[in-house]
Amino acid sequence: MDDGAMDAEQWASFLALAAQARQGNWFYFGAWAMLMYDHMTMFDLEIELIWKKSWSLIKVLYIINRYIPDISFTYGVAMIHWIPGGDFLQHCPQFSRVQAWMSLVALQCMQAIMVHRIVCMYRYKRAVTVYITIGFVVNLLAGVVLVANTMDVVNVPIIFSSTNRTCVPVNFKTWTVASWYLMLCFDTVIFSLAMYEGVCYLRETKQATRGLNTTTWARWTKDRSIVYILMRDSIVFPLIGLLMSVVNILAFYVLPVGAMQYTFTITAFLSPVLGCRLILHLRDAYYQPFSNEMQQSHLVAPSGVDPDFQGDGNGPIFALDTVTSSATTLPSHRYRFVN
Secondary structure (H helix, E strand, O other): OOOOOOOHHHHHHHHHHHHHHHHHHHHHHHHHHHHHHHHHHOHHHHHHHHHOOOOOHHHHHHHHHHHHHHHHHHHHHHHHHHOOHHHHHHHHHHHHHHHHHHHHHHHHHHHHHHHHHHHHHOOOOHHHHHHHHHHHHHHHHHHHHHHHOOOOOOEEEEEEEOOEEEEEEOOOOHHHHHHHHHHHHHHHHHHHHHHHHHHHHHHHHHHHOOOOOHHHHHHHHOOOOHHHHHOOHHHHHHHHHHHHHHHHHHHHHOOOOOHHHHHHHHHHHHHHHHHHHHHHHHHHHHHOOHHHHHHHOOOOOOOOEEOOOOOOOOOOEEEEOOOOOOOOOOOOEEEEEOO
């Protein structure tokens, strides 16, 4: 129209965009609140297991993976809800660029934490260490190149109200989906290695308990089922990372328009949660083989076992060597089974 006013169709489109932006903004705000809550609830463990430890590569990775997303999300919430309109207009053109670099750093640190866990699970075997490190470096360099090539994206500020505004990238590069395909391939390798180690542990544990009678074997293996083993953090967390890549790829091709703002937010939220919790949940077992992680989650003797029995000859003695998936045997534990 000549006077610049919007017709009914344009006005409807504007209202739809405003509603979509409002929903996306509140979803982002909710993710920020959950991230802050997650950090606060784990902060006591962080002090004990990170800050009180000497400096190491894992400590550096943890700090970056934990605090860069905190800064990134707080910056995003401030841009959307808090800072004055003039400052919003000034910073909007650089908004997606800053977010892209911080998200890349956090995501790669999370993957580095998982790579280190895989290396520890396989006892620093040369072949596993070399190949998975090469894969990580290739994935990292590809991510840096792809993000660097999106620096010419133009962000248009749109202000619906003082607390509802957004920066819309008008020349978003659709080929950036290639980064998620690379991530998917690498995450598949990490998950496959973790799952293989879990299956090997299950198989060798069953072999060690094959000589037991039916009742004793059932009691001892009740918590060592395939589901129980595959639900360990070292296996579940890489699976979640793999699913993150799948969902982000689907957002480009299958999911409704606007889904990417939700999938990207979820990915940015999960990166510090997965990486940091993997270290904090496992404690010292993070640096040890998979069998140690299983022992940590199974410190209590099975039902029907008297852990205080010292072999005084008053009952049948059962000796079980603690097995690992790489044929490393720890000292045996002797139990008396209670009738």
